[in-house]
Amino acid sequence: MNAEGVLKKAEAWRVSSRLLTQVKEKTIESLLLFAAMTSVAITVGIVGILVYESTSFFVQISLWEFLTDRQWTPLFSEPHYGILPLVSGTLVTTTVALAVAVPMGSLIAIYLSEYSSTGTREVIKPALELLSAVPTVVYGYFALLFVTPALQKLWPELPGFNMLSAGLVIGIMIVPYVSSVSEDAMRAVPLHLREGAFALGATRMQTALRVVFPSALSGITAAYILGISRAIGETMVVAIAAGMQPTLTWNPLEPAATMTAYIVQVSLGDLPHGSVGYQTIFATGLTLLLITLAFNIVGHVLKKRYRQIY
Amino acid sequence: MRHRVVMLVGLLTVFVIAGLTRQSGSEPTTVVKVDGSSTVFPITEAVAEEFQKETRGVVRVTVGISGTGGGFKKFCRGETDVQDASRPISQSEMDACRATGIQYYELPIAFDALTIAVSPQATWVDAITIAELKTIWDPASQGRVMTWNQVRNTWPSIPLKLFGAGSDSGTFDYFTEAVVGKAKASRGDYTASEDDNTLVQGIANDKQALGYIPYAYYEPNKKRLKAVAVDAGQGPVLPSRETVETGAYQPLSRPVFIYVNAKSASKHEVKRFVEFYLAQAPTLVPQVKYVPLPREAYELAVAHFKNGKLGTAFQGASTIGLKIEDLLRREAKL
Amino acid sequence: MSLKRDIDKSTKKDRLRRGIIQLRRRDRAFAFAGLAVMAGAFIVLLALLGQLVYDGMGRISWQFFASYPSRFASQAGILSAWIGTVLVMLLTALTAVPLGLGAAIYLEEYAPKNWMTDLIEINITNLAGVPSIVYGLMALGLLVYEFHLGQSFLTAGLTLGMLILPMVIIATRESLRAVPPQIREAAYALGATKWQTVRDHVVPYSMGGVLTGMILALSRAVGETAPLITVGALSFIAFLPHLPLTSDFPFLSGQWLFDPFTVMPIQMFNWVSRPQDEFHINAAAAGVILLVMTLAMNALAIVIRARFRRRIHW
Numbered sequence: 001m002n003a004e005g006v007l008k009k010a011e012a013w014r015v016s017s018r019l020l021t022q023v024k025e026k027t028i029e030s031l032l033l034f035a036a037m038t039s040v041a042i043t044v045g046i047v048g049i050l051v052y053e054s055t056s057f058f059v060q061i062s063l064w065e066f067l068t069d070r071q072w073t074p075l076f077s078e079p080h081y082g083i084l085p086l087v088s089g090t091l092v093t094t095t096v097a098l099a100v101a102v103p104m105g106s107l108i109a110i111y112l113s114e115y116s117s118t119g120t121r122e123v124i125k126p127a128l129e130l131l132s133a134v135p136t137v138v139y140g141y142f143a144l145l146f147v148t149p150a151l152q153k154l155w156p157e158l159p160g161f162n163m164l165s166a167g168l169v170i171g172i173m174i175v176p177y178v179s180s181v182s183e184d185a186m187r188a189v190p191l192h193l194r195e196g197a198f199a200l201g202a203t204r205m206q207t208a209l210r211v212v213f214p215s216a217l218s219g220i221t222a223a224y225i226l227g228i229s230r231a232i233g234e235t236m237v238v239a240i241a242a243g244m245q246p247t248l249t250w251n252p253l254e255p256a257a258t259m260t261a262y263i264v265q266v267s268l269g270d271l272p273h274g275s276v277g278y279q280t281i282f283a284t285g286l287t288l289l290l291i292t293l294a295f296n297i298v299g300h301v302l303k304k305r306y307r308q309i310y
Numbered sequence: 311m312r313h314r315v316v317m318l319v320g321l322l323t324v325f326v327i328a329g330l331t332r333q334s335g336s337e338p339t340t341v342v343k344v345d346g347s348s349t350v351f352p353i354t355e356a357v358a359e360e361f362q363k364e365t366r367g368v369v370r371v372t373v374g375i376s377g378t379g380g381g382f383k384k385f386c387r388g389e390t391d392v393q394d395a396s397r398p399i400s401q402s403e404m405d406a407c408r409a410t411g412i413q414y415y416e417l418p419i420a421f422d423a424l425t426i427a428v429s430p431q432a433t434w435v436d437a438i439t440i441a442e443l444k445t446i447w448d449p450a451s452q453g454r455v456m457t458w459n460q461v462r463n464t465w466p467s468i469p470l471k472l473f474g475a476g477s478d479s480g481t482f483d484y485f486t487e488a489v490v491g492k493a494k495a496s497r498g499d500y501t502a503s504e505d506d507n508t509l510v511q512g513i514a515n516d517k518q519a520l521g522y523i524p525y526a527y528y529e530p531n532k533k534r535l536k537a538v539a540v541d542a543g544q545g546p547v548l549p550s551r552e553t554v555e556t557g558a559y560q561p562l563s564r565p566v567f568i569y570v571n572a573k574s575a576s577k578h579e580v581k582r583f584v585e586f587y588l589a590q591a592p593t594l595v596p597q598v599k600y601v602p603l604p605r606e607a608y609e610l611a612v613a614h615f616k617n618g619k620l621g622t623a624f625q626g627a628s629t630i631g632l633k634i635e636d637l638l639r640r641e642a643k644l
Numbered sequence: 645m646s647l648k649r650d651i652d653k654s655t656k657k658d659r660l661r662r663g664i665i666q667l668r669r670r671d672r673a674f675a676f677a678g679l680a681v682m683a684g685a686f687i688v689l690l691a692l693l694g695q696l697v698y699d700g701m702g703r704i705s706w707q708f709f710a711s712y713p714s715r716f717a718s719q720a721g722i723l724s725a726w727i728g729t730v731l732v733m734l735l736t737a738l739t740a741v742p743l744g745l746g747a748a749i750y751l752e753e754y755a756p757k758n759w760m761t762d763l764i765e766i767n768i769t770n771l772a773g774v775p776s777i778v779y780g781l782m783a784l785g786l787l788v789y790e791f792h793l794g795q796s797f798l799t800a801g802l803t804l805g806m807l808i809l810p811m812v813i814i815a816t817r818e819s820l821r822a823v824p825p826q827i828r829e830a831a832y833a834l835g836a837t838k839w840q841t842v843r844d845h846v847v848p849y850s851m852g853g854v855l856t857g858m859i860l861a862l863s864r865a866v867g868e869t870a871p872l873i874t875v876g877a878l879s880f881i882a883f884l885p886h887l888p889l890t891s892d893f894p895f896l897s898g899q900w901l902f903d904p905f906t907v908m909p910i911q912m913f914n915w916v917s918r919p920q921d922e923f924h925i926n927a928a929a930a931g932v933i934l935l936v937m938t939l940a941m942n943a944l945a946i947v948i949r950a951r952f953r954r955r956i957h958w
Contacts, residue, residue, distance in 0.1 A: 021837060024839070025838060025839055029750070029754055029838075032746045032747070032750035032754060033750055033754070034746075035742070035743045035744075035746025035747040035750060036746070036751055036755070036764050037764070038743050038747065039747060039764060039768050039771060039809060039810065039813065040763065040764060042771060042782075042806050042809070043767050043770065043771060045782050046774065046778060046779070046781075048786075049781070049782050049785035049786050049790075050781065050782070071499075073477075073498040073502075078495075078498075080498065103681075104681050104684070104685060107677060107678050108678065108681055108685065110678060111678025111679065111681075111682060115675050115678060124682065126946070127686070128685065129942075130689065130942070131685065131689055133863065133864075133939065133942050134692070134867075134935060135866070135867025135869075135931075135935070135938060136869065136870075136909075137867065137869050137909045137912050137913050137931070137934075138692070138867075138912075138931045138935060139692075140916065141696070141912070141916050141924075141931055142692045142695065142696070144511075144916065145695075145916075145924060146691070146692070146695050148515070152515075156517075157517070157518075159471065159512070159515065159518075159519070160512055160514065160515020160516050161501070161511070161512055161515070172685065203667050203668060203671040204671055204674075204675070205670060205674040205675075206667070206671075208674075226773075229773045229775075232775065233774075233775025233776065233777065233778075234775075235775070235776070235777050235869070236870055236909075236913065239870075239913075240913065240916055243501055243508075243512060244501065244502070244503055245500065245501035247499065255501060255512070260775065260777050260870065263777055263870075263874060264777070264870055264873050264874065265503070265504075267780070267784070267873050267874040267875075268873060275383065277478070281781065281874075282781060282785065285777070285778050288777075289774065289775075292773060292774065292775060293770070296773050322734070322738060341904075352715065355715050359712075359714055372904055505917060507917045507918045507919055508917060510919040511917075511919050514919065530920060531919050531920070534919065598715070
């Protein structure tokens with residue numbers, strides 16, 4: 001073969017090999033895009049199935065009744081489909097949880113970012129994360145068999161299932177979320193702001209509360225919203241320790257069912273596909289999703305509003 | 311190292327694909343699916359456990375607790391093989407089964423004494439009348455009868471916390487019919503659960519609580535609960551094996567059943583399971599604290615099953631106040 | 645007059661000094677409060693763990709690991725539960741790891757800055773905040789009923805895989821971002837294609853963070869109960885799924901994928917719900933084992949992160 005033939009062959013080989021490579025690259029890119037699109041598919045699946053089943057539900061029960069009826073007894077001979085008792089259960093447990101987690105988490109975050117040395121921080125932070133690594137059933141066990149009897153020693157009238165124990169335990173559980181994210185936000189505040197305050201003679205507490213905390217408000221709000229979402233979505237602790245009685249009450253010393261606990265309770269009983277009872281869990285799930293989404297949007301807006309450019 | 315990882319992943323993928331390409335139904339099913347009442351659950355659980363020990367795991371039994379109502383819905387769609395029921399099949403359920411062509415055996419397996427339970431700290435109550443129970447549980451009492459002294463004025467004026475079966479439960483149907491007079495008619499503001507364990511926990515830990523639970527959930531928890539004697543006009547009677555057998559504990563004694571899908575019963579494993587059930591019942595039923603039927607009853611049930619006697623003897627009606635002998639003599643109808 | 649001035653000066657200094665001392669005192673009190681609250685949180689953690697270990701430790705034995713659940717608390721064990729957990733974790737990893745890695749690589753290395761990419765990113769952030777039980781509801785409606793996968797291992801694995809997917813994606817993206825751009829540019833300069841760069845340079849260097857993220861996500865999945873209950877775990881499973889090996893061709897069987905399942909947290913939940921104290925002890929023992937599993941995975945993640953960080957020299 002002469003030199004020209006060899007060159008032509010090499011050229012052809014190079015062109016076709018490049019084409020092959022390009023095809024391979026494109027295929028791989030499409031596969032990766034497909035992987036990324038599965039996340040969109042999951043959202044579509046979630047929203048789709050919730051809306052689909054809820055539509056069948058709302059064809060039979062009016063939205064007005066769903067939102068305003070004060071009882072939730074979907075399986076009785078005289079069924080009532082008011083979501084308010086479940087929402088009140090969720091709100092009360094979340095409020096109790098936040099009453100514990102927000103002060104504790106913020107205080108811990110301030111301490112870690114303003115007072116403690118680096119060495120202490122590197123030990124404490126992972127240790128706190130251990131709190132959030134404990135499985136939620138274990139927390140539920142703890143709430144039922146430890147916290148409730150302990151509280152009953154203080155208040156003998158306290159029923160065995162109540163929202164207070166559940167709320168307290170959820171609060172402890174989400175302290176790491178609040179403290180970790182808040183602390184990250186506070187440490188992102190540049191040093192010169194603190195130094196300015198110190199130069200004016202402020203103590204560490206004054207600096208922390210009047211300079212650092214407000215500057216980091218954007219991240220801290222994100223931390224609070226994270227805690228709220230986690231508390232609203234918590235299932236096992238309330239299912240085990242708060243009882244499963246849907247009551248419209250704002251008193252944490254009583255048993256109540258949250259939206260999440262109701263879904264679990266019905267799933268344990270395994271309602272047959274297609275019945276109204278089965279659809280109630282999807283209507284409840286949709287309400288839960290909308291509430292969580294609302295909080296996420298609020299959080300996003302607040303985060304943007306308080307964002308500081310240092 | 312990377313090659314080994316890739317090989318491992320490949321192997322696992324092969325497993326998964328092999329599974330996905332399997333055609334459903336191509337392998338013989340050796341799972342006996344049981345679902346239904348949580349009242350009957352302790353008995354079925356015991357039988358299933360012993361059965362699997364005996365067959366050394368060759369036949370598998372799964373037992374769910376959807377409640378009698380929920381279980382029947384599945385049963386009449388052919389999704390389960392055996393239905394645990396704490397009340398007879400209702401008329402609408404009979405219609406549903408007829409519509410889907412499901413035929414079944416009705417096999418009574420035990421008697422239960424529905425127990426009215428309170429916390430041991432409720433020292434003021436030892437006996438209660440049916441009329442008082444009706445006052446408590448009537449739908450009209452919702453939001454109105456809220457304290458103990460509203461039921462009997464010698465009782466303290468502290469809040470009344472109620473616990474009871476969920477509305478998918480046969481216990482619920484039976485109790486409401488026996489006490490209120492109409493099945494499924496009940497006030498709504500009580501802690502309802504298909505899982506009787508939840509009820510036991512709730513009642514045991516609350517001084518103000520009152521609830522109704524199957525006897526088999528009361529007896530093992532005697533230290534944490536107190537049974538209330540029921541007065542139906544002949545004086546207060548506490549639930550126990552003897553009072554149920556003599557028929558003295560009324561109207562809260564009731565038979566519990568298993569229903570077996572006739573088509574499933576033609577399968578070897580299901581047949582073996584049901585025969586094992588009836589054979590072991592005299593031993594296991596008292597072990598889980600229910601009242602066993604007399605020997606002849608079990609023998610009759612076995613005979614019914616062997617001879618293909620299908621259908622229910624209750625025509626969807628209730629069994630309030632039924633004695634064991636009456637049960638045995640009934641004619642059956644699909 | 646100078647005496648008055650001297651007295652005035654010294655009293656003002658006093659007030660100032662007192663003010664400073666008061667502020668300092670408040671500062672120290674605040675620090676003390678922070679420390680006390682932290683100590684409080686740890687005391688609660690220790691109380692919880694202590695209670696669990698005290699109740700459950702005595703129950704853990706070979707028999708406990710090797711027995712099926714039973715109505716007799718002393719004979720009951722976690723055999724079907726822990727094998728179930730291992731199998732479900734396997735399926736979860738098989739679902740979440742490839743998809744998570746692929747999605748993160750796409751978003752970090754390939755994605756153009758357009759609306760579609762924004763949509764995907766917003767989506768992932770949202771999904772991370774959805775309560776776990778909603779995933780269970782979706783799986784119930786879609787996988788169990790629409791796709792007819794039944795209440796099986798396959799459904800359980802897919803459900804948890806979808807649940808932890810956002811976590812895996814976010815963690816992987818962080819690790820990929822941490823690889824300096826010079827590495828990529830050097831590879832391109834030598835004529836590598838994009839995929840070659842990613843496969844041979846970016847991903848291996850980010851492996852530490854990627855593995856850490858995956859293991860942390862899996863440890864979260866180990867403890868998830870609510871979505872699996874919704875999908876349909878049974879109260880009583882006294883058998884193991886079919887073995888993947890069979891005696892006839894093709895010697896491999898996927899039958900186990902469609903078998904009914906149970907996992908450790910559900911078994912613990914079942915035991916906690918029973919009123920007898922002996923079952924509570926069983927629940928505590930199961931809890932201890934579950935906790936050990938979770939902590940072991942977390943520890944593994946930390947070790948891997950440390951080891952990889954040591955090897956990186958930029």
